[in-house]
Amino acid sequence: MSVRADTVEPMPSPPAIEAIELVKRYGQETAVDGVSFTVPPGTVLGLLGPNGAGKTTTVRMMTTLTEPTSGTARVAGYDVLTDPDQVRRHMGLTGQVATVDELLTGRENIRMIGGLYGIRRNHLNRIGDQLLQQFSLTDAGDRVVKSYSGGMRRRLDLAVSLLASPPVLFLDEPTTGLDPRSRSELWDVLRGLVAQGTTLLLTTQYLEEADQLADNIVVIDRGRIIAQGSPLELKQQAGRASLVVTVADVADLEPAHALLARTGAEVFTDTAARRLTASADGLDDMISVAGWLRDSGIGVDDIGLSRPSLDDVFLTLTGHRTEDSEEVGA
Structure with missing residues (x-):
């Protein structure tokens, strides 16, 4: 019996990001306690929670910066424990604090980081020009970063993380400290990356940010997942x-x-x-x-x-709003 090719359903794509029972302890304190989730390719996961909920620790484990106490994670199909080099080759990371050198120009920062990636000079110049244009930094490319606004520094930091064209990007509270206009501009940049096929994991304590950007949200509090779903699904949990x-x-x-x-x-x-x-x-x-x-x-x-807003969701789930939580872990 033959099966017509057009009747065969395509195999689902493997997750771009997987967290598998991640646990991290510091002495007697458990910062992350059995966190598991998956992120399909080309989508945005918002990891939502207050300061100290365990968001940054989770990201550090998934990006090979911190070894899990137990459990593991996969990025682009590679295990963070058994194949960390491949994980790093297939991901980009933008932390809470911009890592660009303030004494160099934007273009010099791109050349320096690109050189560390081993990108050839002629190719690097072309990529650098494209990234500066993409992030609206062309006019500021030859200015020292020390003269940049906070929003410009964050955009340059994000541009540098994309030099190797990673399919997966981790963003740890990328808009913290930005004014509303800079935050909105960065959101537009992130939407453009997703439209091009990049998979994003975004940690944030801004409820509006998760609502604006995330296809799915994982709510974490005191190191544990307390809810997950689409923004609309989570809002429905808070009431009609x-x-x-x-x-x-x-x-x-x-x-x-x-x-x-x-x-x-x-x-x-x-x-x-x-x-x-x-x-x-x-x-x-x-x-x-x-x-x-x-x-x-x-x-x-x-x-x-x-x-209901996502703030209503968090209040319903935890009994407190995001800004009211005490710090437990990074």
């Missing part, structure tokens, strides 16, 4: 969406309240703001309520769905 209606006339609050109650949800009224809030199953509820309000002639200034 809320339907929020602001009526144009305070006199319409009572009839509007009765209409929202038809969804079966409890309705909360803020008279001063002319606002009604009720839990909702999603867009269908909003469309239904909007139709009822229109048919009843009730004027509306605003209507929309409000979903």
Whole structure:
């Protein structure tokens, strides 16, 4: 019996990154306690947690900088314990602090690091020009890094980590200390890398950053994974969406309240703001309520769905917000 070629499903690609029961102890303290996850190629995993949750320690184990107490990890199919040289050849790493030399120019930093990678000079010059252009640093390429802004230094640090065109990139809190504009610019750069096929593991304590960039999120607290899933899946764990209606006339609050109650949800009224809030199953509820309000002639200034934030998720899972956690491990 023959099988048509177009009916055979393609084999799934192996994970670009795997953490397998990673554990790291420092004396009696356990910084990372049995962390496991996988990252498909060409996607972004956000490793989310407060300071001291174990994010940096996890990254250090996965990038061969720290040996696990037990467990292991694979990067681009290579084991960090049995094949660390291949792991380093197939990954890039940008740490929390920029590692570029402040006394050199941007272009000189690229040449120095490229030389350490063994990249030939003529090829390195071409790559360097491409990276400076990609990261909007061409005009600053011949200036000493000491004169760069924080955002420019982070972009140069990221550019240097891409000199060897690694398929996997680890970013340990890459936007810490950046102003909102610099952070947004760096997000755009990272989206471009993913569009080109790079796999990213991003550690962050910024909930908005994980929401903006990550396809999947692993929430870690006190060295353990407490939840994982897509941003939407995690938000759903924190509760249902809320339907929020602001009526144009305070006199319409009572009839509007009765209409929202038809969804079966409890309705909360803020008279001063002319606002009604009720839990909702999603867009269908909003469309239904909007139709009822229109048919009843009730004027509306605003209507929309409000979903739980990732901060709400973290509060639900741990009992505290990310910024409230005490430091346990790096």
